[in-house]
Amino acid sequence: MQESDILFLEDSFKKYYFNHFDQITVPERTSEREFGYQKFNSGMTRHISLKDDKELHLMLMQNIPSDVYCSNAYYTFPNLPMNEKDWKEADLIFDIDAKDLNLSCRESHTVSICNDCNEVSKISTHCSKCNSSKLEKKSLPCKNCIDASKIEVEKLSKVLIDDLAITKENIQVYFSGNEGFHVYAYNSQFQEIGSRERSELTDYISLRGAIPETFGMRKLKQNRAYFPDFDDKGWRGRFSKYVFGSKSKRSKIITELLANGYTSFQKTLDDVSENIGVKIDPNVTMDVHRIFRLPGSINSKSGLTKTLCDDLTKFDPYTEASFLSDDTVEVFANSPIEFKLKNKKFGPYNNEKITVPTYAAVYMICKKLARIA
Amino acid sequence: MLALGQDEIAKYPFLADAGQYLKDQGFSLDQFGSDPDLKQLIEKAYERIRVAADGKIYKSDLDGDHVSKEAALPREVFSFLLAIVLLKLSGMHTLIKRFALAEARRAEKYLEKDLANISDESKNQLAIRVIDDLFSVQVKKSDDYFIIPVSDYLKHSINFHEREWKLINRHVENGQVFLSPHETVRLIRKELGTYINSKIINAKTPTMIPGFEDSVNKLVSLSKKFATYTVTTGEYPPCVKHAIEILEKGENLPHSGRFMLATFLLSKGQTVQQIAPLFKNAPDYNERVTLYQLNHLAGTSGSGTQYSCPSCEKLKTQSLCFATSECDNIINPLQFGRKKK
Ligand code: SF4
Ligand SMILES: [Zn+2]
Ligand SMILES: [Zn+2]
Numbered sequence: 001m002q003e004s005d006i007l008f009l010e011d012s013f014k015k016y017y018f019n020h021f022d023q024i025t026v027p028e029r030t031s032e033r034e035f036g037y038q039k040f041n042s043g044m045t046r047h048i049s050l051k052d053d054k055e056l057h058l059m060l061m062q063n064i065p066s067d068v069y070c071s072n073a074y075y076t077f078p079n080l081p082m083n084e085k086d087w088k089e090a091d092l093i094f095d096i097d098a099k100d101l102n103l104s105c106r107e108s109h110t111v112s113i114c115n116d117c118n119e120v121s122k123i124s125t126h127c128s129k130c131n132s133s134k135l136e137k138k139s140l141p142c143k144n145c146i147d148a149s150k151i152e153v154e155k156l157s158k159v160l161i162d163d164l165a166i167t168k169e170n171i172q173v174y175f176s177g178n179e180g181f182h183v184y185a186y187n188s189q190f191q192e193i194g195s196r197e198r199s200e201l202t203d204y205i206s207l208r209g210a211i212p213e214t215f216g217m218r219k220l221k222q223n224r225a226y227f228p229d230f231d232d233k234g235w236r237g238r239f240s241k242y243v244f245g246s247k248s249k250r251s252k253i254i255t256e257l258l259a260n261g262y263t264s265f266q267k268t269l270d271d272v273s274e275n276i277g278v279k280i281d282p283n284v285t286m287d288v289h290r291i292f293r294l295p296g297s298i299n300s301k302s303g304l305t306k307t308l309c310d311d312l313t314k315f316d317p318y319t320e321a322s323f324l325s326d327d328t329v330e331v332f333a334n335s336p337i338e339f340k341l342k343n344k345k346f347g348p349y350n351n352e353k354i355t356v357p358t359y360a361a362v363y364m365i366c367k368k369l370a371r372i373a
Numbered sequence: 374m375l376a377l378g379q380d381e382i383a384k385y386p387f388l389a390d391a392g393q394y395l396k397d398q399g400f401s402l403d404q405f406g407s408d409p410d411l412k413q414l415i416e417k418a419y420e421r422i423r424v425a426a427d428g429k430i431y432k433s434d435l436d437g438d439h440v441s442k443e444a445a446l447p448r449e450v451f452s453f454l455l456a457i458v459l460l461k462l463s464g465m466h467t468l469i470k471r472f473a474l475a476e477a478r479r480a481e482k483y484l485e486k487d488l489a490n491i492s493d494e495s496k497n498q499l500a501i502r503v504i505d506d507l508f509s510v511q512v513k514k515s516d517d518y519f520i521i522p523v524s525d526y527l528k529h530s531i532n533f534h535e536r537e538w539k540l541i542n543r544h545v546e547n548g549q550v551f552l553s554p555h556e557t558v559r560l561i562r563k564e565l566g567t568y569i570n571s572k573i574i575n576a577k578t579p580t581m582i583p584g585f586e587d588s589v590n591k592l593v594s595l596s597k598k599f600a601t602y603t604v605t606t607g608e609y610p611p612c613v614k615h616a617i618e619i620l621e622k623g624e625n626l627p628h629s630g631r632f633m634l635a636t637f638l639l640s641k642g643q644t645v646q647q648i649a650p651l652f653k654n655a656p657d658y659n660e661r662v663t664l665y666q667l668n669h670l671a672g673t674s675g676s677g678t679q680y681s682c683p684s685c686e687k688l689k690t691q692s693l694c695f696a697t698s699e700c701d702n703i704i705n706p707l708q709f710g711r712k713k714k
Pocket of ligand 3: 145
């Protein structure tokens with residue numbers, strides 16, 4: 001990124017942090033958290049401890065970070081090196097990202113930027129100009145991406161509430177600021193469990209590692225009575241709804257499953273898992289020392305804000321998470337994909353000099369599809 | 374501490390305070406060495422260890438839940454307490470481990486029976502309390518099942534390798550896991566063994582008591598049979614040394630650790646027969662399974678592919694790496710100790 005782009009982004013971010021400081025607040029039990037931030041074109045600064053909103057705002061104004069993070073873990077000494085922090089507990093966190101959902105729309109809104117000559121194109125294997133294979137992919141998620149991610153969030157909430165007894169009030173959903181959602185669960189029985197336990201929990205949530213027996217299939221002594229029913233709790237119930245479809249078909253499908261045998265059932269399970277398992281990123285949930293994007297802060301991959309979704313169904317990130325100013329700015333844009341922000345359409349642009357509002361300029365610069373003119 | 378009845382102490386003797394128990398019964402250790410009637414109990418205690426050393430569970434005089442003779446109860450407890458005295462006097466750690474494991478299996482049977490005892494509420498309440506007090510697993514009864522919080526379940530189940538123990542393969546509802554009495558007890562098996570083992574390790578070693586010498590000597594020669602296989606660890610990298618240590622202590626080495634150790638030693642030219650004894654002290658040791666797995670890794674069975682030792686990077690992510698400065702610039706444990714350019 002060129003110097004003028006960085007200055008422009010810093011200036012825009014700074015205005016946001018100054019004008020919207022009410023939107024970016026420290027989480028509860030502030031002094032037990034570890035904070036960290038990154039500046040444009042530089043590494044991560046972490047092991048920071050803060051007392052209150054004031055200290056947070058000071059940190060933001062002094063450093064103008066590109067990204068700000070805060071631990072989901074609670075420590076006695078959050079500012080000491082990792083092994084001296086004295087880990088106490090950690091909220092459960094989940095990351096749902098459109099890029100992990102294998103969506104068919106994805107190809108249509110992903111571009112490749114050549115690392116060697118900066119050429120932007122929709123060809124994903126090599127640069128159309130210099131043939132280099134060093135490509136960086138950038139995606140401009142579409143409505144379908146957001147809707148599909150929302151469905152995963154709904155699925156996740158159901159498992160958390162029904163199976164794991166986490167209350168609705170203790171679940172918070174945030175738009176991640178880029179391509180998905182971050183879900184937090186507070187005050188659960190899982191606060192104190194470690195990484196390996198959390199990893200097991202993610203396998204449960206994403207329906208991974210199930211054996212045929214769990215869903216009624218045996219190698220020997222098969223019996224129809226072992227198969228799940230619609231009223232069963234947990235995954236057996238969800239399995240019934242997905243595999244049998246309706247109560248009237250249950251019997252016929254069980255006969256088929258039994259006829260196809262044990263090995264084929266394992267394949268059925270893989271397919272079921274792919275379709276009804278919740279697609280969360282296991283690495284995020286099992287990491288108990290992570291610093292996770294701070295709610296209310298800007299995601300430098302897009303210039304959008306990590307925003308609380310009070311009403312997930314209605315939530316539209318492209319109007320509700322874009323907070324940068326409307327002041328116009330001149331940029332060279334090269335974005336083969338059009339996008340919509342604050343209800344205005346932009347692009348496609350083919351290497352042209354254009355004048356756009358700051359929020360749109362930032363979006364494109366963050367995606368490496370434009371530079372300050 | 375739990376307040377226990379006589380028959381409960383007989384079932385779970387490791388819960389008793391040994392010194393206090395002897396005093397309450399009006400005995401001193403010396404008496405067991407000298408009184409001819411009591412001396413038989415030392416024989417009994419030796420037997421209890423010998424059976425354990427063979428990997429079997431000591432068959433007690435307790436006949437199911439009720440006891441035939443009043444006198445059988447204290448004798449049952451005495452033989453346990455004396456066994457510990459003998460073990461301490463002999464100082465044979467391999468025997469202690471085996472003894473603790475066998476006693477854990479024995480207690481496990483009673484726990485399971487007590488849990489499943491629907492006719493006697495006080496019995497399953499006791500078992501529930503033992504499990505809660507010792508292992509902080511809160512068990513509640515719900516119809517034919519025992520339910521425990523998912524978080525408690527996970528803390529223990531992650532030590533199992535079998536897929537059936539994965540949470541996804543359990544009946545989960547409303548934050549609880551549903552288990553049978555057998556599964557409930559199986560869940561804490563390892564911790565029960567560890568608990569008994571540490572109780573013995575932490576017990577004071579008495580000075581030799583006249584009348585105990587014979588049995589102690591017999592124990593010493595018995596333990597020779599189980600001498601741990603020692604490998605020279607001179608040129609081994611820290612991760613491998615660490616894995617060997619864990620196994621020698623009789624602790625549980627995760628599957629990934631066993632995989633690393635076995636593939637490392639195989640690559641160094643050791644044979645399956647040389648490596649197998651290393652796993653002998655593992656809490657879940659089974660000779661047939663171990664040989665099968667090793668042969669599989671060595672490529673002498675099944676697919677025929679020999680598995681290679683994982684990279685340092687991989688081992689780091691599995692928390693198996695204990696790098697020292699000697700590990701600088703290597704990417705695989707197999708390169709450890711080779712001269713650097
Ligand atoms: S650096 Fe490699 S060889 Fe050294 S301890 Fe770690 S894993 Fe083992
Ligand atoms: Zn190029
Ligand atoms: Zn899309």
